[in-house]
Amino acid sequence: MMEWETVIGLEIHAQLATQSKIFSGASTAYGAEPNTQACAIDLGMPGVLPVLNREAARMAVMLGLAIGADVAQRSVFARKNYFYPDLPKGYQISQYELPVVQKGQLTIDLEDGSSKVIGITRAHLEEDAGKSLHEDFHGLSGIDLNRAGTPLLEIVSEPDLRSAKEAVAYMKKLHQMVVYLGICDGNMQEGSFRCDANISVRRKGDPKFGTRAEIKNLNSFRFVERAIEFEIERQIDLIEAGGKVVQETRLYDPDKGETRSMRGKEEANDYRYFPDPDLLPLVLDDEFIAAARASLPELPDAKKQRFMTQYGLSSYDAGVLTTSRELGDYYEATVAALGGEPKLCANWVMGDFAAFLNKENRDIAQSPVSAAQLAGLLRRIQDQTISGKIAKEVFEALWAGESDADAIIEKRGLKQITDTSAIEKVIDDVIAANPEQLAQYRAGKDKLFGFFVGQVMKLSKGKANPQQVNELLAEKLKG
Amino acid sequence: MNSHLPAAMHDKTLTELSAGLAAGAFSSEELTRVFLARIEQFNPGLNAFITVTAEAALAQARAADARRQRGEAGPLTGVPIAHKDIFCTNGVRTSCGSRMLDRFIAPYDATVVEKLNAAGVVMLGKTNMDEFAMGSSNETSFYGPVRNPWDLDAVPGGSSGGSAAAVAARLVPGATGTDTGGSIRQPAALCGITGLKPTYGRVSRWGMIAYASSLDQGGPMARTAEDCALLLGAMAGFDLRDSTSVDRPVPDYVALLDRPLAGLKIGLPKEYFGEGLDSEVARVVEAAIAEYRKLGAETVEISLPNSQLAVPAYYVIAPAECSSNLARFDGVRYGHRCENPKDLLDLYTRSRAEGFGAEVTRRILVGTFALSAGYYDAYYLKAQQIRRLISDDFRRAFEQVDVIAGPTSPTVAFNLGEKVDDPITMYLSDIYTIAVNLAGLPGLSLPVGFVGQRPVGLQLIGHYFAEDRLLNVAHRYQQVTDWHRRAPAAFA
Numbered sequence A: 001m002m003e004w005e006t007v008i009g010l011e012i013h014a015q016l017a018t019q020s021k022i023f024s025g026a027s028t029a030y031g032a033e034p035n036t037q038a039c040a041i042d043l044g045m046p047g048v049l050p051v052l053n054r055e056a057a058r059m060a061v062m063l064g065l066a067i068g069a070d071v072a073q074r075s076v077f078a079r080k081n082y083f084y085p086d087l088p089k090g091y092q093i094s095q096y097e098l099p100v101v102q103k104g105q106l107t108i109d110l111e112d113g114s115s116k117v118i119g120i121t122r123a124h125l126e127e128d129a130g131k132s133l134h135e136d137f138h139g140l141s142g143i144d145l146n147r148a149g150t151p152l153l154e155i156v157s158e159p160d161l162r163s164a165k166e167a168v169a170y171m172k173k174l175h176q177m178v179v180y181l182g183i184c185d186g187n188m189q190e191g192s193f194r195c196d197a198n199i200s201v202r203r204k205g206d207p208k209f210g211t212r213a214e215i216k217n218l219n220s221f222r223f224v225e226r227a228i229e230f231e232i233e234r235q236i237d238l239i240e241a242g243g244k245v246v247q248e249t250r251l252y253d254p255d256k257g258e259t260r261s262m263r264g265k266e267e268a269n270d271y272r273y274f275p276d277p278d279l280l281p282l283v284l285d286d287e288f289i290a291a292a293r294a295s296l297p298e299l300p301d302a303k304k305q306r307f308m309t310q311y312g313l314s315s316y317d318a319g320v321l322t323t324s325r326e327l328g329d330y331y332e333a334t335v336a337a338l339g340g341e342p343k344l345c346a347n348w349v350m351g352d353f354a355a356f357l358n359k360e361n362r363d364i365a366q367s368p369v370s371a372a373q374l375a376g377l378l379r380r381i382q383d384q385t386i387s388g389k390i391a392k393e394v395f396e397a398l399w400a401g402e403s404d405a406d407a408i409i410e411k412r413g414l415k416q417i418t419d420t421s422a423i424e425k426v427i428d429d430v431i432a433a434n435p436e437q438l439a440q441y442r443a444g445k446d447k448l449f450g451f452f453v454g455q456v457m458k459l460s461k462g463k464a465n466p467q468q469v470n471e472l473l474a475e476k477l478k479g
Numbered sequence B: 001m002n003s004h005l006p007a008a009m010h011d012k013t014l015t016e017l018s019a020g021l022a023a024g025a026f027s028s029e030e031l032t033r034v035f036l037a038r039i040e041q042f043n044p045g046l047n048a049f050i051t052v053t054a055e056a057a058l059a060q061a062r063a064a065d066a067r068r069q070r071g072e073a074g075p076l077t078g079v080p081i082a083h084k085d086i087f088c089t090n091g092v093r094t095s096c097g098s099r100m101l102d103r104f105i106a107p108y109d110a111t112v113v114e115k116l117n118a119a120g121v122v123m124l125g126k127t128n129m130d131e132f133a134m135g136s137s138n139e140t141s142f143y144g145p146v147r148n149p150w151d152l153d154a155v156p157g158g159s160s161g162g163s164a165a166a167v168a169a170r171l172v173p174g175a176t177g178t179d180t181g182g183s184i185r186q187p188a189a190l191c192g193i194t195g196l197k198p199t200y201g202r203v204s205r206w207g208m209i210a211y212a213s214s215l216d217q218g219g220p221m222a223r224t225a226e227d228c229a230l231l232l233g234a235m236a237g238f239d240l241r242d243s244t245s246v247d248r249p250v251p252d253y254v255a256l257l258d259r260p261l262a263g264l265k266i267g268l269p270k271e272y273f274g275e276g277l278d279s280e281v282a283r284v285v286e287a288a289i290a291e292y293r294k295l296g297a298e299t300v301e302i303s304l305p306n307s308q309l310a311v312p313a314y315y316v317i318a319p320a321e322c323s324s325n326l327a328r329f330d331g332v333r334y335g336h337r338c339e340n341p342k343d344l345l346d347l348y349t350r351s352r353a354e355g356f357g358a359e360v361t362r363r364i365l366v367g368t369f370a371l372s373a374g375y376y377d378a379y380y381l382k383a384q385q386i387r388r389l390i391s392d393d394f395r396r397a398f399e400q401v402d403v404i405a406g407p408t409s410p411t412v413a414f415n416l417g418e419k420v421d422d423p424i425t426m427y428l429s430d431i432y433t434i435a436v437n438l439a440g441l442p443g444l445s446l447p448v449g450f451v452g453q454r455p456v457g458l459q460l461i462g463h464y465f466a467e468d469r470l471l472n473v474a475h476r477y478q479q480v481t482d483w484h485r486r487a488p489a490a491f492a
Helices: A054-066 A164-180 A221-240 A286-294 A300-311 A315-321 A325-338 A342-359 A371-382 A388-399 A405-412 A420-433 A435-442 A448-459 A466-478 B014-022 B028-046 B054-069 B111-118 B161-168 B185-190 B225-235 B279-294 B307-328 B344-355 B358-371 B377-400 B423-430 B434-439 B467-480
Strands: A004-015 A077-081 A091-095 A101-109 A115-127 A131-133 A142-144 A151-157 A193-203 A213-218 A249-253 A258-261 B049-052 B080-084 B122-127 B174-179 B194-197 B217-222 B265-269 B298-302 B403-407 B443-451 B454-461
Touching (some): A004 A164, A054 A115, A054 A164, A054 A286, A077 B307, A101 A164, A115 A164, A164 A193, A164 A221, A164 A300, A193 A221, A213 A221, A221 A258, A300 A315, A300 A342, A315 A342, A325 A342, A342 A371, A342 A388, A371 A405, A388 A405, A420 A448, A435 A448, A435 A466, A448 A466, B014 B225, B028 B054, B028 B080, B028 B122, B028 B161, B049 B161, B054 B122, B080 B111, B111 B225, B161 B174, B161 B185, B161 B217, B174 B225, B185 B194, B185 B454, B194 B225, B194 B467, B225 B443, B265 B279, B265 B377, B279 B298, B279 B403, B279 B443, B279 B454, B279 B467, B298 B377, B307 B358, B307 B377, B307 B423, B307 B434, B358 B377, B377 B403, B377 B434, B443 B467, B454 B467
Parallel strands (some): B080 B122, B080 B174, B265 B298, B265 B403
Antiparallel strands (some): A004 A151, A004 A193, A077 A091, A101 A115, A115 A151, A131 A142, A193 A213, B174 B217, B194 B217, B194 B443, B403 B454, B443 B454
């Protein structure tokens, strides 16, 4: 493998989160009964005409600005002509020579901590096709046109990626970006974010690109990684055995873990692109672009940097906390409500809070514990009212619906014992109850310190302040 | 039929009928019955109608009469018209002259239909046309050719041959047509009526089945410019559903008909009076131009140097767009589907081979070729560049003149069957009309005489959105001549 280099480019189709379709007023909502969300325009009835959804254009511009690209103030819709039953008009309205976005970039973080800039050649608007369902019907195919006309943004990277890992990092970064911008819900199972990968190999040092194969419709990060890895090996094995890579489209079979040729379905299609005469060129004035720019949220990289400087967080922690806008906002609201302690907040948000969300498969929006409530809990750790361990019990109670930390602590009597004489009393009782261990400890078995700590905590029902226990116990055990 | 009705009601112009309805001389129901009876009597010999909607028409007529009783009538309320079968009419078959849509019932109304309905017209039926608007003689229709009322052995012109014949034979006082390369103007000329193709974007294309999207326009066909002014006023206007529709107020075309022509500069392109023009047609056209001089207009010889490129450019662009527009007719969702398809490819190939006629097939193949990899630059792109040259010719001409005039067609109506086997000769019937579509300009044809029994039309071309000027120029001529009043003997 040392003598080979892989060249990968990704084409990603992101469904834009508009209410209605890109060229008609029909709904884009997922999951409706087949063919209930396809109006005359989506069905390609005779005499219908497309009208562009302004929101789709705005969302495309948002992405262009976020990736530092050139936003074309004049772009043109083109027809891509081919026959397939899920393409009602016999052509897809797309953009060809003059796309709305060109020449952007995205910085990805590699596993070794370094970062790499990946070029984005272009992004253009187009309409999605319907769905073909082959399994549910005997000897027939079912066509559901609900999806026909949903707006897509096709984002094409430069062939700058050099490994499956880089490809996945890029895909994840782009996924995070479109969700951050609010232009795509990123739901890969529902087909909101789809990836085609173009892969070729060449001997190290060879300036020319090798022949590439395209793998279509990869809809999970894991599949992308595996499909690319398989394909790289396949191509290398093929060439080393004296064969040639054929330029073709392949599909990934996740059950077998291999890619398969799709040849026969898309035999050298000539799409006969030409500008769509039913649509005017998309002209975006300075005002439109300025308004889009003004509506950009703080982007992930900027937010991460700010978290590092403003809250003194490590790169890793800042990265986790800015995975999504919602998580970042929740974290910041917690710190604000607490009035400080960014590290404590970070630990809890990344730890218990995230764990509970994941366990119940909830989004932050569905969290039963608000940032204010969490801050209330953390305040009691901060002021030593309770220990970190007890706090976990309180958090569970908050999650179950109880209203605030103070009420829970009060009701369950969870206050930390900080009274020195009270703690001493417990220690005395424990020492008295365990003479053997005392003797062993004093004889040199230091490990037993933990045993005594455990006993003290048990006897005090976990409420003794751990720091004080350590200090006082050390004293008393010395004798 | 009521004996109190004015004699030869069918011979009245649309404007006269509108006035008669307003004056209470007759009801819309009576009027509708007159025309339905004429259709029943004469249509079999002409084949101008594909669908006649008698029951619905009478219901519309009664509703129009009721509106009039309530004082809610406008100038088009209760006036019978017909729609070219290219306009979607809700609940009524819309065939586009093709087997492919022989049983297609449109699920919605075209904007043109909606607007004329709102104005209160009574639709008598859908008129015959060349298949998918591709033709210049109405001989490519699945429903058989239409005959010219002036000479039943002759073609009426195309593709709006049914509408032209229906109006000329007095089966209906006005009708809608569409024009992509001359399909309103040329049949209007061959049938001795008045027809207008508006500026591209003036009339909405929503619901007008597309042939060549950058060239198609819907427009009125009737016996006089005045009639056309009335119809156009209702048909025109901005439509949000058509992205190529132009947001520009619609003038009161009728009010602007009477402006005097003194000082009007009429350009006569030398390219339109040269080789290819029948000498008898030339003579009639020149007489008409002389009439314009008498009305106070000044004629100026101009040149449109790229004229000879118009037909070749059109026959690349229009087929290219049509090859894409007709891809939706695939037997999957609506329209003709072959029986017992073996697989997808069989479904597509047989449904389309069975559904489309020879001329449509020819143009789809030409268009597919012109767009294909390796040929796009040489054909489609080049044709679009030529289009710009042609537009520029007109732009320069309109710096010197107000309107451009010339023959609408190089010949009068030819015989049925004469050119069907010679597509190129057939295409050259549109030699004077096609450039107007390429430039997107408005054009009108009005009757100015005959060669033997067959009518001759004069074409007027105006600057963008100068429909009012064209109608005015035609109307002034019609005030001092009577070609537009002549009726074919068999239908008088």
